[in-house]
Structures are given as structure tokens and as C-alpha cells.
Amino acid sequence: MTDTASADRQPDSRPADTSAAPTADASPDADLRRDIRLVTSLLGETIVRTEGQELFDLVEQVRERTKTGSLDELPELSLADTVSLTRAFTAYFHLANVTEQVHRGRALAAENAARGGWVERAVERIGEAGVPATDVAEEVARLVVRPVFTAHPTEVTRRSTLDKLRRIAALLDEPDSSRRTRRLAESIDLLWRTDEIRVEPPDPTDEARNGVYYLEGLSRAAVPDVVEELRDRLAEAGVALPLEATPLRFGTWMGGDRDGNPNVTPAVTQEVLRLQAVHGIRLLRTRVDALRRDLSISDRLSPCDPDLTARLEEMLAALPEVERRYRRLNAEEPYRLFLTCVEVRLGLTETRVREDAEHQPYRDYRDDTELLDDLQLVHRSVATHQGPLAAGGELERLVRTVGATGLTLATLDVREHSDKHHAAVGQLLDRVGSLEVPYAELDQPGRMAALSAELAGRRPLARQPLPLDEKAAVTAEAFGTIRWALDAFGPRTVESYIVSMTMHADDILAAVVLGREAGLVDLPGGVARVGFVPLLETVDELANAVEILGALFGDPSYRELLRLRGDVQEVMLGYSDSNKVGGIAASQWQIQRAQRRIRDLAREHGLRVTFFHGRGGSVGRGGGPTYEAIMALPFGTVDGEVKVTEQGEVISDKYALPSLARQNLELLVAATLEASLLHRQDRRTPEQSERWDALMDDLSGAAHERYRGLVERHGLADYFLASTPVDLLGALHIGSRPAKRPGADAGLDDLRAIPWVFGWTQSRQIVPGWFGVGSGLSATADRIEDLREMYDTWPFFRTFLDNVAMTLAKTDLEIARQYVGALAPAELQPLLDDIVAEHELTLAQVLEVTGDDALLDREQTLRTTLEIRENYLTPLHHLQVQLLARHRAGEEGPELERALLHTISGIAAGMRNTG
Numbered sequence: 001m002t003d004t005a006s007a008d009r010q011p012d013s014r015p016a017d018t019s020a021a022p023t024a025d026a027s028p029d030a031d032l033r034r035d036i037r038l039v040t041s042l043l044g045e046t047i048v049r050t051e052g053q054e055l056f057d058l059v060e061q062v063r064e065r066t067k068t069g070s071l072d073e074l075p076e077l078s079l080a081d082t083v084s085l086t087r088a089f090t091a092y093f094h095l096a097n098v099t100e101q102v103h104r105g106r107a108l109a110a111e112n113a114a115r116g117g118w119v120e121r122a123v124e125r126i127g128e129a130g131v132p133a134t135d136v137a138e139e140v141a142r143l144v145v146r147p148v149f150t151a152h153p154t155e156v157t158r159r160s161t162l163d164k165l166r167r168i169a170a171l172l173d174e175p176d177s178s179r180r181t182r183r184l185a186e187s188i189d190l191l192w193r194t195d196e197i198r199v200e201p202p203d204p205t206d207e208a209r210n211g212v213y214y215l216e217g218l219s220r221a222a223v224p225d226v227v228e229e230l231r232d233r234l235a236e237a238g239v240a241l242p243l244e245a246t247p248l249r250f251g252t253w254m255g256g257d258r259d260g261n262p263n264v265t266p267a268v269t270q271e272v273l274r275l276q277a278v279h280g281i282r283l284l285r286t287r288v289d290a291l292r293r294d295l296s297i298s299d300r301l302s303p304c305d306p307d308l309t310a311r312l313e314e315m316l317a318a319l320p321e322v323e324r325r326y327r328r329l330n331a332e333e334p335y336r337l338f339l340t341c342v343e344v345r346l347g348l349t350e351t352r353v354r355e356d357a358e359h360q361p362y363r364d365y366r367d368d369t370e371l372l373d374d375l376q377l378v379h380r381s382v383a384t385h386q387g388p389l390a391a392g393g394e395l396e397r398l399v400r401t402v403g404a405t406g407l408t409l410a411t412l413d414v415r416e417h418s419d420k421h422h423a424a425v426g427q428l429l430d431r432v433g434s435l436e437v438p439y440a441e442l443d444q445p446g447r448m449a450a451l452s453a454e455l456a457g458r459r460p461l462a463r464q465p466l467p468l469d470e471k472a473a474v475t476a477e478a479f480g481t482i483r484w485a486l487d488a489f490g491p492r493t494v495e496s497y498i499v500s501m502t503m504h505a506d507d508i509l510a511a512v513v514l515g516r517e518a519g520l521v522d523l524p525g526g527v528a529r530v531g532f533v534p535l536l537e538t539v540d541e542l543a544n545a546v547e548i549l550g551a552l553f554g555d556p557s558y559r560e561l562l563r564l565r566g567d568v569q570e571v572m573l574g575y576s577d578s579n580k581v582g583g584i585a586a587s588q589w590q591i592q593r594a595q596r597r598i599r600d601l602a603r604e605h606g607l608r609v610t611f612f613h614g615r616g617g618s619v620g621r622g623g624g625p626t627y628e629a630i631m632a633l634p635f636g637t638v639d640g641e642v643k644v645t646e647q648g649e650v651i652s653d654k655y656a657l658p659s660l661a662r663q664n665l666e667l668l669v670a671a672t673l674e675a676s677l678l679h680r681q682d683r684r685t686p687e688q689s690e691r692w693d694a695l696m697d698d699l700s701g702a703a704h705e706r707y708r709g710l711v712e713r714h715g716l717a718d719y720f721l722a723s724t725p726v727d728l729l730g731a732l733h734i735g736s737r738p739a740k741r742p743g744a745d746a747g748l749d750d751l752r753a754i755p756w757v758f759g760w761t762q763s764r765q766i767v768p769g770w771f772g773v774g775s776g777l778s779a780t781a782d783r784i785e786d787l788r789e790m791y792d793t794w795p796f797f798r799t800f801l802d803n804v805a806m807t808l809a810k811t812d813l814e815i816a817r818q819y820v821g822a823l824a825p826a827e828l829q830p831l832l833d834d835i836v837a838e839h840e841l842t843l844a845q846v847l848e849v850t851g852d853d854a855l856l857d858r859e860q861t862l863r864t865t866l867e868i869r870e871n872y873l874t875p876l877h878h879l880q881v882q883l884l885a886r887h888r889a890g891e892e893g894p895e896l897e898r899a900l901l902h903t904i905s906g907i908a909a910g911m912r913n914t915g
Contacts, residue, residue, distance in 0.1 A: 367490020769807025
């Protein structure tokens with residue numbers, strides 16, 4: 001679940017972001033309040049029935065003491081009572097959250113019915129702006145919106161719990177009846193009896209199965225619904241959506257993200273791709289079978305294309321598996337018989353995948369392009385002879401679904417750390433002996449020269465298997481796995497190889513050399529089967545983006561690789577790590593500046609650049625409302641394509657319910673289309689651009705200095721580890737990847753961004769979401785009128801400041817003081833005073849710029865939600881502090897850890913965010 005961000009910060013003409021949640025206590029939401037009362041009353045009945053009246057009374061007692069501020073007067077509870085109490089509050093949050101989701105989807109559907117959907121409104125605004133239809137058609141033809149599902153472990157809630165909540169959501173959407181109430185009671189009873197805490201961590205294949213669960217659901221309805229909506233609204237504007245266009249695509253990192261995760265081996269990657277393919281093919285078989293039943297068109301009544309007839313005869317000759325009864329009964333129904341052959345071929349493809357067998361031409365499908373050729377042949381024939389009505393329904397929906405999902409549901413990205421590539425390439429080059437010194441002793445220019453020279457030639461550095469030590473061999477084998485995947489499932493299976501911690505151009509060239517050794521790259525032979533993507537993760541790398549990419553674009557071999565890839569370079573921007581290292585102001589501004597510079601550099605080199613936004617769920621990791629985020633991107637950087645990570649609880653919040661899944665996908669498509677066509681020039685005047693950029697340089701510089709002053713302060717690491725439950729994140733078993741990079745020490749530098757945000761969030765300090773911003777605004781306070789003008793008219797600055805305001809509102813330093821006072825050594829407790837001082841400064845400065853009297857003045861429903869949730873969050877924090885104190889004092893045992901983990905889960909559910 002995402003941050004409870006603003007539901008609609010923009011004027012009425014602009015779409016709201018569906019990751020924002022309407023709340024339970026807004027006066028128009030009587031139905032919502034009624035349903036929350038219903039599910040929580042049923043929860044109370046379940047508690048009495050299963051645990052006894054005593055627990056129910058304890059819950060009510062704690063609620064009352066929270067309201068009166070007398071929690072400290074509670075007697076010390078047993079661990080068993082603590083676990084039960086915490087589970088009760090957590091269950092409340094789960095039920096309230098899912099009820100809000102249901103009503104959010106219902107409200108959005110009603111709004112769209114009254115005002116038009118997001119795509120409809122986007123197309124209308126484009127028309128009102130006078131954009132020529134030819135420009136719209138050109139942009140639409142290359143429109144690609146790609147959410148990328150990652151396995152980053154921020155989803156505390158178990159899949160078993162999510163399944164039950166989805167069932168409750170479906171019941172809440174049914175008409176009120178005694179049956180519905182009985183089924184809700186049953187589901188809530190089962191929810192209560194389901195353990196919230198995982199016994200073992202998931203492995204990468206488990207994570208992939210979870211991703212497949214969502215991808216299958218999207219493929220069934222949301223994807224064809226959204227693409228059909230786009231087609232129809234464009235048609236009304238006189239623009240055709242080409243049948244081969246793929247405005248929606250999906251990506252995944254599950255099974256491909258190797259950076260810091262030793263559990264993602266080449267064998268695991270193969271297993272995950274087979275898993276995706278089997279599920280994707282089975283889903284397509286079901287869809288083809290349903291279409292086969294629909295297209296019972298008789299050639300005695302209506303003809304079909306001769307090309308289709310000829311193709312059908314070829315398939316029937318190659319497919320003895322097609323039963324005689326179909327050949328006989330459907331002899332005069334060519335479409336039905338043709339689709340029977342397609343379904344049989346898909347079945348043979350599934351068998352090939354499961355058995356890892358060789359492709360048999362004309363029998364199984366080599367890849368999705370062969371499947372699309374067959375389906376498009378049917379579509380052309382139906383469109384020609386039976387008309388657009390018959391062709392434009394379920395047949396076209398199936399064609400467009402295959403275009404979006406392929407055989408494997410999503411394209412897999414593979415990611416690895418740059419150091420791993422250098423280690424492997426170094427061993428190969430040292431073995432050849434062509435360098436004057438060992439590779440590891442070369443400076444950066446020396447590595448660049450050696451790798452560039454190597455790519456300019458054709459010689460392999462060694463025969464396969466490469467003579468490497470165990471670790472380097474695993475790195476190199478990943479490229480062989482990519483080649484296997486492309487051969488087995490087609491060119492869309494893996495398109496991007498992402499290099500983490502790209503600091504120099506040679507970091508990319510080292511990966512390209514390994515790709516060449518695996519046969520993925522052969523520049524003289526005109527082969528470049530995969531693209532290489534620099535991931536710019538820190539403030540320094542973002543600032544040096546032009547130098548890094550300029551060196552790449554200037555290398556003749558790499559430039560040839562780009563030519564073979566269509567003169568397109570993908571660049572990934574790391575929101576999480578840049579925020580952790582530099583603070584939110586410096587991170588956001590450097591990402592904004594980097595995109596502009598990269599855009600201009602690419603144009604100078606005759607290239608098209610596409611950006612991959614590595615956003616997390618929380619504001620501290622680049623999260624926040626999606627529509628506003630896309631519209632705040634620099635002009636000319638969207639250009640028909642948005643690729644963005646969807647992580648952890650964001651996935652379940654956006655895509656668990658079918659109604660919200662459609663709304664969120666439509667929002668992404670609408671925002672991308674609008675940004676591409678209406679944001680081709682700077683919306684600021686040249687004078688504003690120069691003045692505001694200079695102001696942001698000063699603001700972010702001062703904020704960065706203040707943030708670094710905190711994180712570099714003596715004792716900060718000990719303070720963070722002592723005053724937050726971050727040391728327990730691993731015990732939650734929420735992901736397969738370690739919280740620290742392999743070999744990391746106990747400091748903060750090697751701590752991943754997720755636990756960094758997690759710890760601050762659980763203790764309600766939420767430092768990554770706002771710290772330093774007050775100092776930045778204060779340093780530029782002499783230009784307050786400029787700041788107010790920026791907030792009123794510049795989407796980037798408005799979105800940035802609104803996200804900061806939201807995290808300020810979720811920060812509670814009185815609760816934080818409980819953590820620090822009970823858990824941090826006395827000599828470190830003054831660090832909280834520093835955090836409080838910056839919080840007060842940031843609060844005052846933000847209100848000064850926005851002109852509001854209080855945080856979230858314009859977001860009354862969100863403000864009310866946060867206030868209501870505090871009544872349930874406060875006791876969870878109180879219990880967590882008590883349990884952490886016992887844990888830190890040396891008390892051990894599974895029951896204590898279990899109680900602590902339940903408090904973490906409950907706070908995450910109440911905050912609607914983990915990390």
C-alpha cells in the first residue's frame with residue numbers, strides 16, 4: 001500500500017492519482033463509514049468468539065486510554081496478550097484499508113462516468129490545445145507505458161492475507177444482504193486465524209509467483225479494457241490506434257535482479273521465465289478457446305481471406321493433435337478451426353517450455369511474434385469480410401493483450417552491480433595477457449581504453465565455458481541465460497541489462513564485453529540482442545550524467561551498438577539511493593537536472609533517450625502521486641514512453657482490485673500521452689527558467705549540506721539502529737534479498753534504501769521524506785515571492801513540496817521521543833533535538849511558501865484519515881517501544897520476537913507504508 005497521498009491536488013480538469021485514498025470520515029462518505037463499521041463489528045465478534053470477551057474488552061480499554069492520553073497507566077501485558085492486542089489493531093487497519101480501496105474504486109468510477117475517464121479527458125485537452133491529428137497519430141504509434149514489478153521487499157502483508165482481503169473487497173462490492181454479511185463474517189474469521197508473520201523468507205521464485213498473480217489479473221481485463229478505451233477515444237478524435245501498437249507493456253525484476261541478491265542465480269532466472277511462460281500461455285489458451293467459441297462464422301454465409309484458408313491448411317497438416325471431430329464439425333467454420341489450431345499450438349508451446357525442449361517449426365510457437373502473426377491474420381480477414389464490429393470486439397482485445405504481455409506476461413530486466421562485471425572481465429583480460437598491468441590496477445581511463453579496444457575487435461577472450469572463478473562465472477553465466485531466454489521465448493523476453501552503480505562509461509563497456517562473450521553482441525556481424533542501461537543512483541552520478549553518457553556515446557563501438565538498437569538509449573534514474581545519500585531536495589533536483597542534460601546530450605548525438613524511473617513506494621524513496629510525478633518531468637523527456645518501477649505494497653494497493661487496476665493503468669496511459677504531446681516545450685519563460693533553476697540550485701545545496709550534516713554526525717548510525725526497529729526487518733521474511741549488501745559492515749553507507757526508510761517510518765521520524773528542506777527554504781527565504789510563484793505555476797516544485805508536506809504530516813516527533821527516550825543511549829538523545837529543530841523549521845517554511853495555515857489544509861479528507869488512524873497507531877507504537885526495550889535489554893525468545901514483528905506489521909498497515 002502506498003503513502004496516503006493527496007487524492008487530487010490539481011484543478012478539477014486534471015486527473016487524480018488513484019494511489020491516493022479517500023478516507024473514512026469525510027461527511028459525504030456515509031456508505032464508506034457504514035461498511036467500515038460493518039467489517040470492524042464483525043472483527044469484534046470474531047475476537048469474542050475465538051479469543052474471548054477479555055481480549056475484546058482489552059482492545060476497547062486501550063482505545064479509550066489512547067483518547068485520554070493515559071496509555072502509560074496500562075498494566076504491563078503478557079507477551080501473549082500483546083500479540084493478540086497488536087493483531088487486533090492490525091486487522092482493523094487491514095479491513096479499513098481494503099474498505100477504503102473498494103469505495104475509492106467506486107468513487108472514481110462514478111467520477112469518470114460523470115466527467116469522462118482519464119484517457120477521454122487527456123484526448124480532449126490535446127484536441128483543445130490544437131495538436132494536429134498527424135502529431136497525435138505519430139506519438140500514439142510509439143506510445144509505451146511500462147510498469148515494472150520489482151521484488152523489493154516492502155510488502156509486509158502476506159499473500160495469504162492479501163487473498164482474503166481481496167475476497168472481502170469482492171463481497172463489499174456486492175449488494176447488501178444476509179448472505180453477504182455471512183460471507184464477510186466467514187472471511188474475517190479466516191483472516192483472523194491467518195498468521196500475519198511469515199515463517200520463512202520467500203525465495204526469488206516465490207516472489208515471481210506473487211508477481212505472476214498480479215500480471216495474470218491485469219491481462220484478463222484491465223489491459224484490454226484500457227487499450228480499448230484508448231482506441232475508442234482516439235477514434236473519436238480522428239486518430240487510429242494501429243493494431244500493432246503496444247501502448248501498455250509490463251516489466252518485472254523478479255528473478256532477474258541480481259544486484260546484492262545471491263539467491264538470484266542463472267538457474268533461478270531460467271526457472272522464473274519458465275514459470276511466467278507457463279502461466280502466460282495457459283491464460284492465452286483460455287482466451288483463445290473463448291474466442292473460438294464466439295467466432296462461429298460459416299463460410300457458407302460469409303467468406304474469409306484466401307490467405308487464412310491457406311494458412312489453416314498448413315497448420316492442419318502439421319498438427320495431427322487437432323481432433324477429427326473438430327475437423328469434421330467445424331469444416332465450414334474456418335475461424336473456429338483456425339483458432340483451434342492456435343490453441344493446440346499454444347498447448348505444444350507450453351509442453352516445450354515445461355520440458356525445456358527444442359522448438360518445432362510450424363508446431364509450437366517460437367515466440368509471441370509468430371502468435372501475433374496468426375491472430376492478426378484472423379483480424380484482417382474478419383475486418384475485411386465481416387466488418388469492424390466483429391473484428392473490433394473480443395478478437396481485437398485478444399490481439400492487443402498478446403501485444404502487451406507476450407508469452408511470458410512481462411519482459412524481464414536483468415540487473416547486476418558494476419563491480420561484478422569488472423571482476424569477471426578482469427580475469428579474462430589478465431588471462432589473455434594483453435595488458436601491461438593487471439586489469440584491477442588500471443585507472444578509469446585505462447579501463448575505458450582497454451574495453452573499447454576489445455569491443456572494436458572480434459576475438460573471443462576465451463572459449464565457453466569461460467575460465468573464471470566461481471563468483472565471476474555466475475556473473476558471466478547470466479549473459480548466457482539471457483541468450484537462452486531470447487532463443488526460447490523471443491526478443492521481448494529480455495530487453496534491458498541494467499548496470500547498478502554506474503559511475504563511469506567503462507562500467508557499461510565491461511558488461512557489453514561479457515555480453516559479447518555470450519553471443520549477445522557482435523558488432524561487425526550486426527548483432528545487438530539486448531540493450532545496456534546505466535543506473536545512476538547517487539547524487540554524484542546524477543550530477544555527472546553528461547560526462548558518463550558523453551563518454552559512452554563518443555565511443556565508436558558503443559555508438560554502433562546503439563545504431564543496431566535503433567539509436568535508443570535507456571537510462572535508469574535511482575530515486576531511493578540518491579535520496580538516502582543526498583536527502584530529498586538534492587535527490588529530486590539532481591534527477592530533474594540530469595534528465596534535461598541527458599535529453600539534450602542525446603539530441604546532439606542523434607539519439608533518443610528513454611528514462612526508467614526507479615521510484616519506491618514512500619516519498620523518501622521517490623514515491624508519491626503518479627499523475628503529478630509524470631506531469632512534473634522535464635519537457636521532452638517523456639516522448640511517448642514511461643517506464644517506472646512498482647514496488648512492494650504499491651503493487652497490491654494499485655492492482656489487487658480489478659477496478660483500481662484499470663483506473664491506475666488508464667491514469668498512466670493518459671498522463672504519458674498528455675505529457676508527450678502537451679509538454680514538448682518548457683512551460684516556463686526563459687527568464688523564469690534561469691531564475692528558478694538558480695534558486696533551486698541554492699535551495700538544494702543548502703538542504704544537501706544540512707542533510708549530510710545529520711547523516712555524517714558522530715553517533716548517527718548508533719542512534720538510528722538504537723531508536724528504530726530496523727534490526728528486525730530481516731526477521732519479517734518479506735523478501736529474498738538481504739537488507740545489506742554482501743560484506744557490508746554495521747554502518748549506514750551499505751544499508752539499503754528500504755531499511756533506511758523503514759526504520760525512520762516505524763519510529764515516526766520519517767527523516768528521508770523531509771529533512772533538510774526547511775534549511776533549503778530558509779536559505780532562499782529572501783526570494784519568498786519567487787518560491788510562491790514556483791509553487792503556484794511549476795509542477796515540479798509544487799509536487800516536490802506537496803510530497804514533503806504529506807511526510808511532515810505523517811511525522812510524529814512526540815511518538816519518536818518515546819522511542820529515543822527508551823532506546824537510545826543518553827549521549828545520543830540530543831540528535832532528536834536536531835531532528836525536531838529541522839522539522840519545526842521545515843513545517844514553518846513550507847507553510848510560508850504554500851500560504852496554508854496548517855499542513856494538508858487543502859486535503860481535508862487525507863488530514864482526517866491521518867488523525868483517525870492515530871487513535872489506533874499510538875497504542876501500537878507504545879507496545880513496540882516497550883517490547884524493543886525488553887529486546888535491547890537482552891531478553892530473548894520467539895514469543896518476544898513474534899510480538900515485535902506483529903507491532904511492525906500493524907504500524908506498516910496503519911501507515912499504509914513500510915519502506
